[in-house]
Amino acid sequence: MSRARKVKCDEEKPECQRCTSTGRKCDGYQQSLQWKPLSLPTRLPSRDFYNPTNSRALQFFHVSVAPRICGEFSAYLWTNLILQLGDSQPSIRHSIIAMSLLYEDFVQCGQNQATSLAIRHYNVAIRQLMATKDISVILVTCLLFLCIEMIQGSELQALMHLYAAFRILYTSSSLPQWVHEFLTPVYRRQTLFALKFGLDVNAPEELWNMCTAKEIRTPQDARLVTDTIYGRTFQLVSQGREFRRLPLHIRTPPRQLLHAQQRILDTIQQCRGLIKSTWGRGSQPEDQRLNYLNSIITLEASKVAALLAFESSEMASDKFADSYEMMLPAMEEVSGAMNRQCNSHRERIFMLETGYLIHVFWVILKCRTFGTRMRALALLRRNMSTRAGFWDVKRLLLIARRVIELEHDLMLDHTDQVCNPSPWTDEPPPEDRRIRLLDCNFRAPSTENIVGERKNTLSRMVSFTLRDSEGKVYTVCEHI
Numbered sequence: 001m002s003r004a005r006k007v008k009c010d011e012e013k014p015e016c017q018r019c020t021s022t023g024r025k026c027d028g029y030q031q032s033l034q035w036k037p038l039s040l041p042t043r044l045p046s047r048d049f050y051n052p053t054n055s056r057a058l059q060f061f062h063v064s065v066a067p068r069i070c071g072e073f074s075a076y077l078w079t080n081l082i083l084q085l086g087d088s089q090p091s092i093r094h095s096i097i098a099m100s101l102l103y104e105d106f107v108q109c110g111q112n113q114a115t116s117l118a119i120r121h122y123n124v125a126i127r128q129l130m131a132t133k134d135i136s137v138i139l140v141t142c143l144l145f146l147c148i149e150m151i152q153g154s155e156l157q158a159l160m161h162l163y164a165a166f167r168i169l170y171t172s173s174s175l176p177q178w179v180h181e182f183l184t185p186v187y188r189r190q191t192l193f194a195l196k197f198g199l200d201v202n203a204p205e206e207l208w209n210m211c212t213a214k215e216i217r218t219p220q221d222a223r224l225v226t227d228t229i230y231g232r233t234f235q236l237v238s239q240g241r242e243f244r245r246l247p248l249h250i251r252t253p254p255r256q257l258l259h260a261q262q263r264i265l266d267t268i269q270q271c272r273g274l275i276k277s278t279w280g281r282g283s284q285p286e287d288q289r290l291n292y293l294n295s296i297i298t299l300e301a302s303k304v305a306a307l308l309a310f311e312s313s314e315m316a317s318d319k320f321a322d323s324y325e326m327m328l329p330a331m332e333e334v335s336g337a338m339n340r341q342c343n344s345h346r347e348r349i350f351m352l353e354t355g356y357l358i359h360v361f362w363v364i365l366k367c368r369t370f371g372t373r374m375r376a377l378a379l380l381r382r383n384m385s386t387r388a389g390f391w392d393v394k395r396l397l398l399i400a401r402r403v404i405e406l407e408h409d410l411m412l413d414h415t416d417q418v419c420n421p422s423p424w425t426d427e428p429p430p431e432d433r434r435i436r437l438l439d440c441n442f443r444a445p446s447t448e449n450i451v452g453e454r455k456n457t458l459s460r461m462v463s464f465t466l467r468d469s470e471g472k473v474y475t476v477c478e479h480i
Helices: 052-065 074-087 089-109 116-130 135-152 155-169 177-188 193-196 205-209 217-241 257-281 285-309 314-342 353-364 370-382 393-410
Strands: 349-351 386-388 437-441 461-467 471-480
Touching: 052 089, 052 193, 074 089, 074 135, 074 155, 074 177, 074 353, 074 437, 089 116, 089 135, 089 349, 135 155, 135 177, 135 461, 155 177, 177 471, 193 217, 205 349, 217 257, 217 353, 257 285, 257 471, 285 314, 285 353, 285 471, 314 370, 349 370, 353 370, 393 461
Parallel strands: 349 386
Antiparallel strands: 437 461, 461 471
C-alpha cells in the first residue's frame, strides 16, 4: 500500500507499476539493504584457475593439510580463515596450492613429483605479495611461505619469512582483531625455532605483560598465555647459557635475568592454580581437554626449565623427577587423541607446530630416571612418522636412544629393549656420564643414510658435550 496516495501496490517485482508509471516512488516496499564492501577487496580467480590440478590441490589442502598442520592446536585458522582469504587474495591462493602439492609429496615420500609445479605457484605468490599492502594478507602469506620452506627443509629461507613476520607483528600499532586472536599465537609459538638459530625476536615488553592469570577466561586463553610463558622461558634459557658453563659462585647472573626468572615462576604458579581449579575437574569436550592438558604440560616444562636456567650441574635436574613423571600421563593422553584424529601411526604427517612432542624429547634429555625415560621414548616411537617443523620425530627418536645409551652405558636393540645389563638402570647416572649440551647441526653436510629411511634422507652430525670426573669438558660427535 502506498501510504501517501492510499493506493494499493500491484506487488510487481522489482517495482510497483502503479507508482512508477506516474513517476512516483512507491513506499509500499521495505527499504532495500545495502551491503558494505569487505575490508579486503574481492578478486575472484579466473575460470581457468580452477583446472583439475589446482582444484585437486585445493581439495587436498582442505581435507588433509588444514586439519593436521596445526597439530594439537585449534585448526580454525587453517580450515576457515586461510581458505576464505584464499578466495579473494592471489598471494594466499597460490601459496595454498604450492603448500598442498609439497605436503602431498612429503606424505608420499616424493612419489607425487609435483615440486616444479609447486615452485611455480610459489613464485607467482611472491610476485603477488610484492603488490600487496594489506598487513593481514602479508602475515598470512608469510605463514604459508614459512610452511613451504619448512616442508622443503630450507632453514635460512624459513627464518627470513619468520623475521619479516616478527618485525610486522611487533612494530604495527593497528592490526585486525582476528590477527591478534588467531595469527599472532602461531607466530609466538615459533619463538623456539627462531631462538634456536640465534634470531633476535625483539618481542616488546607489552607482550609479556599479557602473560597473567587475569588474561585467562577460556581454555583457549589458557593455551595462549602458557605458550607465551614457554617462549619467554626459552628466551631466558638461551640468555643463561654462558652462566651454566661455570659454577654460580664464580659467575652470578645479572639482576635483570634473576628478576625475569622470578617473574616467570610467579606467573606460572598463578596460572597453574587458576587453570587446574577451573578446568581440571569433571568431563570436558576433547578440544577443551587437549587445551587443558597442553597448558599443564607447558607450564610444568617452563617451571623446570626456568629453575634450571642458570644451573651449571646436570645433577640439579634430579630434583624434578616428580615433574617429569607427572608430565608423562598427560603427554600420553594427548598423543592418543592426536593419533585418533590424524591416523598419524599410519602415514607421514608434517606439522608446523612442535607442540607436546618437543616436551617429550626434552624429558628424555633431562630426566635420568631410566623407567620414565623409556616411557617417553616409547611415546616418540608411536609418533615417528611425524615431522614437527624442522624436528623429524624419527631423528629425535634416534638421538634420544643414543643419549640413553651413552648416559646409562648400555645398548638398545631395534625395539628399544636393553641388550646388556648396566648399573645405571636402577639409579641415575653420575655427573661424568651426563650429557651437558646437545648440538644438532641441521646444516652440516651429510655422509651417510639412516637405515630404513629413503635414500635421499641423509644423516646429520650430532655433538654430545660431557664433563669427565676431573672437570674437563669433551665432545663426542656422531652421524645420526
